[in-house]
Amino acid sequence: MVVAVKDKVGKAKLHHATNLIPDDMVFQGFCGSLASLIFHNATTGAASRALADVGINDHFMKTFTSMLTLGSSALFVLTRTPTPSKDRLLEELRGLGGKVLMTSLSHEDASRLQAALSAPKLAGS
């Protein structure tokens, strides 16, 4: 999971996740998609390598981020399938905003994810 930020002057920066989560604590699935992130060795480097393994290296992420508007950010997530906790995940992501720019999820899952992100926040949440 990598966070990319394009600052106000147009410079793209990447922030690699640094949490240490063992594999067996990771959800399976599309939740996998977001929560079941691939931390092969549960390290930052592993997350980057996992992304690089599917062709998403730092260069690509920086180039991609440079095309965003000033003062925006992007989240690169590599996930597993399938998941038992899709609904819980979508609920948590509801109303957070954001646009799914690229995904290898099925059209249905991508639509559900986008709908959740774009949905208005629930009162009290």
Next chain:
Amino acid sequence: MTHGGASQTLTSMPSKRLRGGFSLTSKNDSRLTPAPAASSAGGACAQAAFLQGEASFDGTKGVHHCVIEACRAKEGDASLNEFVRSGTARLSRIPPTRLPSSAVDPKAANSKKENKISNLVVVAFDEPHQAEEVRLKLQKLQNE
């Protein structure tokens, strides 16, 4: 400690994936049943099945046979080793010709990998801090 010349305990094996194949034979022993889903296989084989192996039961001989294709170091290993040491279960190397198709056939192995294929999701946000917020939220979900 182990049965037979070719036998060995799981701890002496490679930590992530076994080379070749190993067969595990045991008499039914309820103490070995680790998970309800695997209990039908019974005994040590259930334990092995739990560790991503394949198990079957030979009713005529009253023993369980299984082939452990992959074994990861988990809590279950310790108890499985205990049974191997005590003689309840026997773990021995088997020739590649007797391995299940998925262990020797690259296509079958690939199809298993495809089931675990990962998905990429890239989400863009209007604010520079939003992506980090979402990442933290996902991390929190992971921890739960």
